[in-house]
Amino acid sequence: MSQTILLARARLVALLVPVALLGGALASQYIGGLFPCEMCMWQRWPHLAAIGAALAAFLLRRNPFASAVFTLLAALAVATSGAIGIFHAGVEYGWWEGLTTCATAAPPAGKSLLDSIMEAPLVRCDVAPWDLFGISLAGFNAIFSLAGAALVFALVLKGSRA
Numbered sequence: 001m002s003q004t005i006l007l008a009r010a011r012l013v014a015l016l017v018p019v020a021l022l023g024g025a026l027a028s029q030y031i032g033g034l035f036p037c038e039m040c041m042w043q044r045w046p047h048l049a050a051i052g053a054a055l056a057a058f059l060l061r062r063n064p065f066a067s068a069v070f071t072l073l074a075a076l077a078v079a080t081s082g083a084i085g086i087f088h089a090g091v092e093y094g095w096w097e098g099l100t101t102c103a104t105a106a107p108p109a110g111k112s113l114l115d116s117i118m119e120a121p122l123v124r125c126d127v128a129p130w131d132l133f134g135i136s137l138a139g140f141n142a143i144f145s146l147a148g149a150a151l152v153f154a155l156v157l158k159g160s161r162a
Contacts, residue, residue: 008158014074015054017148018047050077075152082145088138
């Protein structure tokens with residue numbers, strides 16, 4: 001298989017994986033009613049970065065080296081989300097201790113910080129709000145993110161040897 005085809009596939013995977021995972025997270029929040037905890041939000045930021053890097057890789061597809069660099073950056077961002085997912089899943093499963101602090105956004109105009117805190121839904125990072133076959137959403141993010149990142153790295157590496 002040619003280097004061009006392998007890099008094109010890597011770019012596509014580097015874009016589709018974070019779009020699908022971030023889309024699933026947003027759907028579970030806005031359609032499924034599963035409010036994210038702080039660590040859930042941490043897992044979303046690398047996916048956003050990966051989408052940006054993957055789009056840059058598509059824009060630079062006429063320059064194979066630059067496109068490969070941005071594709072690898074996207075894969076690295078997706079892998080970062082997977083690593084955060086491993087940590088979060090470990091906290092949910094009780095393998096290690098997670099965060100001991102609480103975070104909140106600035107209160108809207110006309111509300112005190114205390115009122116904002118009292119009205120906010122309580123979402124704990126150490127309790128999985130949903131699981132399938134004993135795997136939480138953080139666990140699924142870890143699995144799919146790390147597998148997707150590994151596939152992108154493998155395609156780019158194979159393409160560089162072709």
